[in-house]
Amino acid sequence: MTTRSKAAARRALVLDILNHGALALVALLFLFPFFWMVSNAVRSNAEVLAIPVRLLPSVFEWDNFAKAWTEQPFGRFFFNSFVIATSVTAITVVVSCLSGYAFARLRFPGRDLLLMGYLGTLMVPGIMLIIPLYLIINSLGMVNTFQGVILPVAFGTFGSFLLRQFFLSIPNELEEAARVDGASRLRILVSIIVPLSMPAIGLLSLFTFIAQWNNFLWPLIVMTGAENATLPVGLTLFQTQQSTAWNYIMAGATLSMLPGIILAILLQKLIYNSIALNAGLGGR
Amino acid sequence: MASVTIRNAVKSYGTMEVLHGVSLAAQDGEFVVLVGPSGCGKSTLLRMIAGLESITDGDIDIGGRVVNELEPKERDIAMVFQSYALYPHMSVRDNMGFSLKLARRSRKEIEEAVNRAAGILALEPLLDRYPRQLSGGQRQRVAMGRAIVRNPAVFLFDEPLSNLDAKLRVQMRSEIKALHQRLGSTMIYVTHDQMEAMTMADRIVVMRAGKIEQVGTPLEIYDNPANSFVAGFIGSPSMNLIEGTVMEKDGTVVLRDDGGADWSLAEAARAHLGRSVTMGIRPEQIVTRDGAIRGTVVNVEPTGAETHVQVQVGANSIVVVLRDRFAGAVGSSIGIASLPERVNLFCRETGARLALSPG
Numbered sequence: 001m002t003t004r005s006k007a008a009a010r011r012a013l014v015l016d017i018l019n020h021g022a023l024a025l026v027a028l029l030f031l032f033p034f035f036w037m038v039s040n041a042v043r044s045n046a047e048v049l050a051i052p053v054r055l056l057p058s059v060f061e062w063d064n065f066a067k068a069w070t071e072q073p074f075g076r077f078f079f080n081s082f083v084i085a086t087s088v089t090a091i092t093v094v095v096s097c098l099s100g101y102a103f104a105r106l107r108f109p110g111r112d113l114l115l116m117g118y119l120g121t122l123m124v125p126g127i128m129l130i131i132p133l134y135l136i137i138n139s140l141g142m143v144n145t146f147q148g149v150i151l152p153v154a155f156g157t158f159g160s161f162l163l164r165q166f167f168l169s170i171p172n173e174l175e176e177a178a179r180v181d182g183a184s185r186l187r188i189l190v191s192i193i194v195p196l197s198m199p200a201i202g203l204l205s206l207f208t209f210i211a212q213w214n215n216f217l218w219p220l221i222v223m224t225g226a227e228n229a230t231l232p233v234g235l236t237l238f239q240t241q242q243s244t245a246w247n248y249i250m251a252g253a254t255l256s257m258l259p260g261i262i263l264a265i266l267l268q269k270l271i272y273n274s275i276a277l278n279a280g281l282g283g284r
Numbered sequence: 285m286a287s288v289t290i291r292n293a294v295k296s297y298g299t300m301e302v303l304h305g306v307s308l309a310a311q312d313g314e315f316v317v318l319v320g321p322s323g324c325g326k327s328t329l330l331r332m333i334a335g336l337e338s339i340t341d342g343d344i345d346i347g348g349r350v351v352n353e354l355e356p357k358e359r360d361i362a363m364v365f366q367s368y369a370l371y372p373h374m375s376v377r378d379n380m381g382f383s384l385k386l387a388r389r390s391r392k393e394i395e396e397a398v399n400r401a402a403g404i405l406a407l408e409p410l411l412d413r414y415p416r417q418l419s420g421g422q423r424q425r426v427a428m429g430r431a432i433v434r435n436p437a438v439f440l441f442d443e444p445l446s447n448l449d450a451k452l453r454v455q456m457r458s459e460i461k462a463l464h465q466r467l468g469s470t471m472i473y474v475t476h477d478q479m480e481a482m483t484m485a486d487r488i489v490v491m492r493a494g495k496i497e498q499v500g501t502p503l504e505i506y507d508n509p510a511n512s513f514v515a516g517f518i519g520s521p522s523m524n525l526i527e528g529t530v531m532e533k534d535g536t537v538v539l540r541d542d543g544g545a546d547w548s549l550a551e552a553a554r555a556h557l558g559r560s561v562t563m564g565i566r567p568e569q570i571v572t573r574d575g576a577i578r579g580t581v582v583n584v585e586p587t588g589a590e591t592h593v594q595v596q597v598g599a600n601s602i603v604v605v606l607r608d609r610f611a612g613a614v615g616s617s618i619g620i621a622s623l624p625e626r627v628n629l630f631c632r633e634t635g636a637r638l639a640l641s642p643g
Contacts, residue, residue, distance in 0.1 A: 176336050177369035181383035181430075182357035191382075195373045 034257075041065070041250035048246040061247070068238075068251040076227060077234035080146075082259070084219065084230060085212040087150045092208045093201055096159030101189050103160065104167035105175065115164075122157050127217075134221055148222045149230075153212065159204045166200035167193055202270030210260045231256040286347030286360065286437035286470055287312045288333060294341035295328055295494075302328055303494045305342065310438075310472055310487075315464050317473045319481040320491035321517070326474045327442055329491075333472060334363050334440050347437050357386075362431035363440040366447065368423045370415040370430070376402075377411040380430045401432040404466070405459075421452045428463065441473040445480065457483055478518050482506065490514050506566075508628070512635040515564040515628060521592055521603045524570070526563045527632060530556045539563045539629075543598020545577045548624040552640035556629060561638065564628040567592070567605040576621035581612050595620060 040048050041064055043057030068074065102108075103115050133152045134143075142148030170193060178188045194201065216232040223229055226237065235252045238245040264271075288310040295303035303325045310316040318326040331337040333344055335356035343350050351359045362383075370379050380401060381394040389397075402408045405425045415423055424444060431439055441460070445453045461484050464471050475481055481488045482502045490497045490505065490513075498510035509515035515523040528541035530553055537553045538546040539561070547563060568590075579595035579602065586592075591610040595602045595618055604620055612618055629638040 171367060171369070173365045173367050173369040174371060176334075176356075177363070177365060177371075177430075178382075179336065180334060180356045180361065180363045181434075182386040183382075187386065192371060 037250050038254055040247060041254045043247060045243075045245055045247045048250075064247050064251040065255060068248040069255070071245075071248060072234055072237050072252075073227070074231075074234065074252065074255070077229055077231045078256075080223075080228055081213055081230040081232075081256070083146060084149050084215075085209050087146070088154045088212045089205050089208045091150070091154035092156060092159050093205055095155055096163045096204060097189065097194060097197075097201070099160040100163030100167055101193060103164040106185075118157050119161060122161075130217065130221065133218075137222060143222060144224045144228055145222075146228075149219050153215070153218060156208075159208065162204055163197065163200055166197050170196055199270050202267045206263055206267050206271065209263060213256070213260055287314075287345075288316075288438055288470060288472065289345040290329070290333070290342070291345070292342035293329065293332060293339055293344060295325070295332060295337065296340045301340075301494065303332075306491075306494070306496055307342075308489060308496065308499065310470055313468045313470055315461075315471045315473065315484060315486045316489060317475060317481040317485035317487075318489045318491060319475055319478055319517075320497075322476060323493075324491040325494040326476075326489075326491050330363075330440055330442055330472060330474045333359075333438075334361055335359050336363075360437040361440055362434045362436040362438075363442065364424075364427045364431050364444045366443040368415075368427040368444075368447075370423060370426055372415050375412050375414055376407060376418070376426050376429075379415070379426060380407075380411075380433050383430070383434050397433045397435075398429075401429040404432060404463070405429050420448050421456060424448065424456055425459070428460070432463075432467070437470065439467075439469055439471040441471065443475055444473075445475070445477075453480075460484065479520055482518070488518075490517060492517075508637070509564070510637055512562050512564060512630040512637075515630065515637075519566060521567045521605065523564045523566050523628075524600075524602050525630075526565070526600050526602070528561065528563060530559050530561055530629070532557060539627075541598060541600060543600065545597050545600075547577065547622045547627075549622075549627055549629075550624040550640060553627075553629060555640070556638055559638075560632050562630040562632050562635070563622075564630060565622050565626065567603040568607075569623045569626040570602065570604045570620050571623065572604070572606065572618060573621045574619045576619040579618055579620060581614050581616050581618050584610055584612070584614060586610070593618070 039056060042060045042062055043064075044059070044061060047054070047057055099118075103111065103118075137143055137148045137152065140148075142151075174192055174196075175188055178192050183191065214232060215230070219230040220233045220236075223233065226234075229237070231252070235249050235256070238248045238252065288308075290306055290308045292305045292307055293303055294301060294305055306325075306329060308316075318329060320326050328337060332339050333346070335351065335354060335358075339352050344352060346359055346361065356363075371382065374382065377398055380398045384394045384397055398411070399408070402411055405428060407422075407425055407429055410418060410422060410426070415426070418426065427444065444460075445456050448456060457480060460471075460473075473480075473484065485502055487499060488502055488505050489499050492513055498505055498514045500508075505514060505518050509518060509523070512525055516525060526539065526541050526547065528539040528547070530549065531538055531540050531546075532554075533540075533546055537549045537551060537557070539549055539553075540546050541563075547565075549563070577597055579597035581593060582596050582601070583594035584591060585594075586609070591606045591608070593604045593606060593610055593612070595604055597620070602620065629640065630636060631638055
């Protein structure tokens with residue numbers, strides 16, 4: 001009995017080591033591009049392009065970060081990206097809460113048809129809308145303005161659908177109890193539904209913020225002046241016809257990733273709960 | 285406090301009518317229990333009173349005011365839900381004070397009202413906990429506390445004890461009844477558990493398929509069920525229903541069941557001689573007696589205080605409740621007899637109770 005249980009324990013340990021080893025290998029594969037970015041950020045441009053390739057720089061040039069920050073108005077790019085990503089996230093969350101709630105709970109003629117049409121827009125590739133959207137923005141005089149970048153991307157279908165699905169999982173009795181308690185529809189949304197949906201709202205906020213933080217094409221088209229460029233657009237300014245400062249681009253890219261990483265760390269509990277709730281694990 | 289009057293209430297979902305012109309009056313301060321099998325419309329009726337379901341036709345009047353078009357918050361009601369519906373992200377204190385906060389009462393007023401309700405229900409030590417930190421019984425009490433805080437004219441309960449274990453259910457039953465006695469408010473309580481209905485109600489409303497079958501005090505309904513459905517639904521174990529024909533035998537009136545056994549009936553049943561009927565008799569109104577109807581014991585269920593014995597008589601399975609301990613074994617023969625004065629007769633076709641007139 002004891003020998004058998006020892007053998008079983010040993011087998012379990014070996015399996016555990018194999019599992020964790022495989023997971024660690026996959027994690028390393030995912031981490032490698034980030035390592036490569038940081039590694040190139042702290043070496044000279046000549047060494048970036050040197051063959052044979054070296055995993056680590058021969059000399060660590062930590063001041064590349066400071067140089068990248070001052071070479072171009074990076075502070076301004078950060079500010080622009082922050083304003084745009086935060087505004088889009090805030091508008092997306094508010095609009096998605098309202099529309100998600102309407103689709104989940106309100107009864108009105110044509111609701112399901114409207115939802116289908118709404119979801120149908122997910123199938124239209126975003127790239128197809130670039131020219132019509134630009135024409136609209138141009139006719140409204142919003143080219144090279146924050147609102148020109150923010151408004152067209154702030155009203156997405158994904159958020160409405162994500163929150164609708166989450167709202168549907170909240171027991172109807174809570175809402176009915178709030179109605180009996182004297183709450184209006186808006187009050188129910190604000191005081192009951194939204195606080196209970198923080199995992200989904202956190203997830204939506206994170207996705208939206210990171211998507212907008214990294215958004216390249218639309219800000220590139222709308223923001224014609226360098227002073228209004230966002231971080232991804234600003235990074236391209238290190239690329240000229242004569243040369244490309246890859247080390248500064250990598251240093252800038254490393255810096256630009258920090259807010260996303262910080263946000264992901266801050267929201268990781270919410271995201272875990274969201275996944276756990278959707279998997280029926282009852283996270284809280 | 286207020287009375288509740290329902291006049292010809294109809295509820296339809298599309299073309300499907302689920303409540304067919306229900307009329308009912310709950311007096312001021314009365315404890316009315318709506319009871320019936322699943323799908324009978326009792327919860328729908330309660331939700332119509334609460335304003336959570338619209339009324340297709342008819343009127344609902346609370347405290348002399350027709351409330352058909354009023355929002356739940358304007359009806360001066362409070363409701364306790366089956367799942368308690370406590371807000372998971374709010375503490376017990378905030379759950380209980382939420383309605384008053386919405387009514388823009390001062391912080392002091394809210395605190396006083398919450399503390400008063402917490403005092404009634406012994407919830408003071410739990411006020412800063414969250415619903416997930418409470419047991420089922422505690423959650424139930426918080427749900428009641430939330431209702432009490434509002435000091436409503438009418439309390440509505442929608443199967444509030446269904447999620448509790450048997451022991452807690454009995455305890456909460458007494459607590460709700462004590463609460464009714466203390467507050468003196470009108471309470472309308474929905475349950476599918478006829479034992480809850482019997483023990484708690486001033487009056488019971490038995491419903492089936494969107495209609496009211498009978499309204500009466502628990503004992504009226506128990507002793508004189510209006511029809512065979514009510515007879516079979518109220519009481520545990522349920523009433524024995526035996527089909528047969530009313531006949532005369534040796535100068536007495538009997539029911540000869542379809543298997544040929546003769547069950548004694550009261551003299552008053554003579555008016556129905558020759559008629560095909562369903563006889564209803566409660567399990568505790570059957571006695572064991574040698575030389576009476578013979579049957580075979582097929583099951584014995586001792587509950588401690590009494591013993592339920594299932595006896596097969598011909599095609600009929602009869603349940604007998606005995607106060608004494610039962611020594612017979614399964615498969616043994618037993619003699620049983622009905623107490624004629626306690627027997628009910630129902631029309632076989634309509635199920636309606638037949639009057640037993642003296643002489």
